[in-house]
Amino acid sequence: xxxxxxxxxxxxxxxxxxxxxxxxxxxxxxxxxxxxxxxxxxxxxxxxxxxxxxxxxxxxxxxxxxxxxxxxxxxxxxxxxxxxxxxxxxxxxxxxxxxxxxxxxxxxxxxxxxxxxxxxxxxxxxxxxxxxxxxxxxxxxxxxxxxxxxxxxxxxxxxxxxxxxxxxxxxxxxxxxxxxxxxxxxxxxxxxxxxxxxxxxxxxxxxxxxxxxxxxxxxxxxxxxxxxxxxxxxxxxxxxxxxxxxxxxxxxxxxxxxxxxxxxxxxxxxxxxxxxxxxxxxxxxxxxxxxxxxxxxxxxxxxxxxxxxxxxxxxxxxxxxxxxxxxxxxxxxxxxxxxxxxxxxxxxxxxxxxxxxxxxxxxxxxxxxxxxxxxxxxxxxxxxxxxxxxxxxxxxxxxxxxxxxxxxxxxxxxxxxxxxxxxxxxxxxxxxxxxxxxxxxxxxxxxxxxxxxxxxxxxxxx
Amino acid sequence: xxxxxxxxxxxxxxxxxxxxxxxxxxxxxxxxxxxxxxxxxxxxxxxxxxxxxxxxxxxxxxxxxxxxxxxxxxxxxxxxxxxxxxxxxxxxxxxxxxxxxxxxxxxxxxxxxxxxxxxxxxxxxxxxxxxxxxxxxxxxxxxxxxxxxxxxxxxxxxxxxxxxxxxxxxxxxxxxxxxxxxxxxxxxxxxxxxxxxxxxxxxxxxxxxxxxxxxxxxxxxxxxxxxxxxxxxxxxxxxxxxxxxxxxxxxxxxxxxxxxxxxxxxxxxxxxxxxxxxxxxxxxxxxxxxxxxxxxxxx
Numbered sequence: 001x002x003x004x005x006x007x008x009x010x011x012x013x014x015x016x017x018x019x020x021x022x023x024x025x026x027x028x029x030x031x032x033x034x035x036x037x038x039x040x041x042x043x044x045x046x047x048x049x050x051x052x053x054x055x056x057x058x059x060x061x062x063x064x065x066x067x068x069x070x071x072x073x074x075x076x077x078x079x080x081x082x083x084x085x086x087x088x089x090x091x092x093x094x095x096x097x098x099x100x101x102x103x104x105x106x107x108x109x110x111x112x113x114x115x116x117x118x119x120x121x122x123x124x125x126x127x128x129x130x131x132x133x134x135x136x137x138x139x140x141x142x143x144x145x146x147x148x149x150x151x152x153x154x155x156x157x158x159x160x161x162x163x164x165x166x167x168x169x170x171x172x173x174x175x176x177x178x179x180x181x182x183x184x185x186x187x188x189x190x191x192x193x194x195x196x197x198x199x200x201x202x203x204x205x206x207x208x209x210x211x212x213x214x215x216x217x218x219x220x221x222x223x224x225x226x227x228x229x230x231x232x233x234x235x236x237x238x239x240x241x242x243x244x245x246x247x248x249x250x251x252x253x254x255x256x257x258x259x260x261x262x263x264x265x266x267x268x269x270x271x272x273x274x275x276x277x278x279x280x281x282x283x284x285x286x287x288x289x290x291x292x293x294x295x296x297x298x299x300x301x302x303x304x305x306x307x308x309x310x311x312x313x314x315x316x317x318x319x320x321x322x323x324x325x326x327x328x329x330x331x332x333x334x335x336x337x338x339x340x341x342x343x344x345x346x347x348x349x350x351x352x353x354x355x356x357x358x359x360x361x362x363x364x365x366x367x368x369x370x371x372x373x374x375x376x377x378x379x380x381x382x383x384x385x386x387x388x389x390x391x392x393x394x395x396x397x398x399x400x401x402x403x404x405x406x407x408x409x410x411x412x413x414x415x416x417x418x419x420x421x422x423x424x425x426x427x428x429x430x431x432x433x434x435x436x437x438x439x440x441x442x443x444x445x446x447x448x449x450x451x452x453x454x455x456x457x458x459x460x461x462x
Numbered sequence: 463x464x465x466x467x468x469x470x471x472x473x474x475x476x477x478x479x480x481x482x483x484x485x486x487x488x489x490x491x492x493x494x495x496x497x498x499x500x501x502x503x504x505x506x507x508x509x510x511x512x513x514x515x516x517x518x519x520x521x522x523x524x525x526x527x528x529x530x531x532x533x534x535x536x537x538x539x540x541x542x543x544x545x546x547x548x549x550x551x552x553x554x555x556x557x558x559x560x561x562x563x564x565x566x567x568x569x570x571x572x573x574x575x576x577x578x579x580x581x582x583x584x585x586x587x588x589x590x591x592x593x594x595x596x597x598x599x600x601x602x603x604x605x606x607x608x609x610x611x612x613x614x615x616x617x618x619x620x621x622x623x624x625x626x627x628x629x630x631x632x633x634x635x636x637x638x639x640x641x642x643x644x645x646x647x648x649x650x651x652x653x654x655x656x657x658x659x660x661x662x663x664x665x666x667x668x669x670x671x672x673x674x675x676x677x678x679x680x681x682x683x684x685x686x687x688x689x690x691x692x693x694x695x696x697x698x699x700x701x702x703x704x705x706x707x708x709x710x711x712x713x714x715x716x717x718x719x720x721x722x723x724x725x726x727x728x729x730x731x732x733x734x735x736x737x738x739x740x741x742x743x744x745x746x747x748x749x750x751x752x753x754x755x756x757x758x759x760x761x
Contacts (some may be wrong), residue, residue, distance in 0.1 A: 114725070114728040117662065117728050122508075193528050208596050217615075217620075267615055270594060270617055281597075389540075412726075412727060418706070419710050437625060457506075458727065458732075
C-alpha cells in the first residue's frame with residue numbers, strides 16, 4: 001500500500017479516525033435520576049462501593065431499592081469540581097443550567113470560602129436551616145461543625161465529619177527514652193518532654209530525630225493552636241482577629257517550638273503522605289493527627305502496635321484539648337431539579353444507619369451526628385494503636401471541638417499567617433527571644449491591616 | 463445559476479469558507495475572552511452575577527498591593543536568573559554536542575532534551591523529593607561530600623525557595639534550548655570559520671566574530687521567548703510548594719497570584735487586572751529586548 005504523504009502520516013490519520021469514530025459511537029453515559037458530585041475516592045466508595053465482588057448492596061443500590069430513584073455518583077477532581085460548580089452558579093440565568101447541575105455536591109473546607117463571597121441570598125447552595133430544623137437534625141449535629149458551613153447564620157452544607165485533632169506519637173521510641181509523653185498537660189510540659197526525648201536520641205547517633213511535626217513555614221498547626229484558644233483569624237462577619245495579643249503570644253510560642261535551642265519541631269518530607277514515612281523511619285516521632293490522618297496511618301502495617309494517641313496539650317485551662325482540621329460538606333445547589341428529593345438523599349447518606357454502615361466500611365472518621373457515636377465501632381480497642389481506644393478518644397474530643405469559621409478570605413489569612421510565621425522564625429534565628437513577641441505583634445498588625453484592605457476592597461454591599 | 467457563474471462564485475468565496483473555521487475559533491476562544499477580560503479588569507466582581515464598574519480601581523489597588531509587588535519582584539528575579547543561566551548553558555551544551563570530538567552525540571542530545579518531555583508537574587514532584595530535607599538526594603550528596611549531616615530545607619527557606627524553582631526549571635529547559643542552538647550552529651556557514659582561521663582567528667575570536675553573529679536571530683528569539691515564558695511561570699512552583707506561595711511569599715509569581723485571586727478568592731475583575739498588567743510588563747520588556755538586539759532593523 002502506498003500513501004503519498006508517507007506511512008507515519010497515514011498511521012496518524014488512521015489513529016485519529018479510529019479514535020474519533022470510537023468517541024462518536026460510544027453509547028452516552030447512563031445518567032441517574034439524582035446526580036452527586038464528590039471529590040474524594042473514599043466518599044465515592046462509601047456511596048457506590050469499591051466494585052469488589054460479594055459485597056453487600058451499596059448505599060445507592062439500597063436507595064434505589066427503597067425509592068426507585070437511580071443515583072449517579074460522579075468522582076471529580078477537587079479543582080475541576082469547584083470550577084464547574086462555580087461556573088454553574090455564576091451563570092446569569094440559573095434556570096438555563098439546571099440540566100447540568102448536580103443534585104448534591106461535596107465541597108472541601110479549603111474550597112468552601114469562595115462560595116461564600118456573594119451576598120447570602122446569592123450563594124449558589126440552598127440554605128438548609130429549615131430542612132435541618134424540620135427533620136430534627138439541627139440539634140443532633142455537633143453545633144460548631146455547622147458554623148463552618150454557614151454564612152451569617154445561614155447553613156449551606158451538612159457536615160460530613162468532625163475531625164477532632166490529637167497527637168499520634170511513636171510510643172515505642174518515647175518508651176525507650178523512658179518518657180511518658182501523654183503525661184504532658186500543657187504545651188510547655190510537652191516541649192520539655194520532647195527536648196529530653198531528642199537529647200536522648202541525639203546522644204545515641206540520631207541527629208535527625210525530631211519530636212514532632214511542626215513546620216516553620218506553614219501555619220496549619222498554628223491555626224490548630226489558635227483554635228484551641230478559640231481564635232479564628234476571621235469570623236463569619238468578616239471581623240479580623242489576627243492582631244489580637246493572644247495570637248502574637250501563641251505565634252511567639254510556636255516560633256520557639258520550631259527554631260532556636262528549644263526547638264522540637266521539624267518540617268515533614270514534602271509530598272503526598274510522605275509524613276508517614278518520616279514517622280515510620282523515626283525521623284519525626286509525633287504528628288498532629290485528625291481522625292482522617294489516623295486512618296491513613298494504617299497503610300503502614302509495620303507501625304502496628306508502636307503508636308499511641310493523646311489529646312492536644314493546652315496553654316490555659318480554658319483552652320480546648322483539641323482543634324479541628326480539614327472537613328467536607330454536602331450541599332444542594334439552588335438550581336437542583338428537586339431539592340426535597342436531594343434532601344431525602346442527604347438524610348439517607350448521612351443520617352441513616354445504612355449510611356453509617358457504608359461509611360464505616362471505608363473509614364472510621366467520626367460522623368457529625370452525636371447519636372452515632374454510641375456505635376461499638378467507636379469504642380473498641382484498636383490493635384494498631386496498641387489496644388488504645390482511639391475511637392473513644394475522638395468521641396470525647398468531638399464534643400469539645402472549637403468553632404471554626406470559613407470565609408472567602410480565610411485562605412488568604414492563613415497564607416498571611418504562614419508568611420508572618422516565616423518572618424518571625426527568621427527574626428528568632430537572628431536575634432533570639434529578645435523582643436520576639438513585640439516583633440510578632442508588629443508583623444501581625446501589618447498582616448491584619450493588609451487583610452482588612454483586601455476585605456474592604458472586595459466587599460460588595462449586601 | 464449557470465456553470466460559469468457557479469465557478470466564479472466558488473472562486474471568489476471559497477477562500478473565505480476555508481478560513482472561516484479559524485476565524486470563528488479565533489473570535490470565540492481568543493478575541494472574545496481577551497476583550498471580556500479587559501472589560502472585567504475595570505469591574506469589581508463576584509463572578510459574572512455581581513459587577514460594579516470601578517474604572518481603574520483594580521489597577522490602583524494593585525499599585526498599592528504588597529503581594530502584587532512581591533509577585534512581580536519574585537518573577538523578575540526568576541526571569542533574570544532563568545534567562546541569564548539558560549541561554550549560556552544551552553548554548554554551551556549545543557556547542558559541545560555539535561563537536562565531532564564528542565562520542566555518542568545523538569544519545570547525549572536526546573538525553574539532554576528528554577527532560578523537556580516529562581513536563582513541569584512531573585518535574586515539580588521529582589524535585590520535591592530530590593530537595594527533601596532529610597533524605598533528598600541533594601542533601602544526601604552534600605552530606606557525603608562534606609562528611610557531616612546536612613539538613614538544608616530547600617523548599618522551606620525563603621532565600622532558597624526561588625533558587626530551587628530555578629534549579630528545577632533549568633533542568634527542564636536547558637535541553638530544549640540546546641536543540642534550537644544546535645540547529646542554528648549547524649546553519650552557520652563553515653566557510654566563514656575557514657576564512658577566520660586563515661586570518662589567524664583563535665577559538666574565542668571565532669566564537670565571538672563568527673558563531674555569535676551567525677546564530678544571533680535564534681539567540682534573540684530564545685531570549686525573548688524565554689523571557690515571556692519565564693514571566694508566565696506557574697505550575698512548577700504551584701506544585702513544588704503544594705499550591706502555596708512558598709515560605710514568606712518567596713515563590714509567589716504573578717500568574718500564581720492571578721490564579722489565587724481569580725479562583726480562590728473568586729475576584730475575576732482583580733484577576734483580569736493582574737493579567738493585563740502582566741501583558742503590559744511582558745510587552746514592554748520584549749520591546750526593549752527587540753530594540754536593543756536590533757533584529758528588526760535587519761532586512
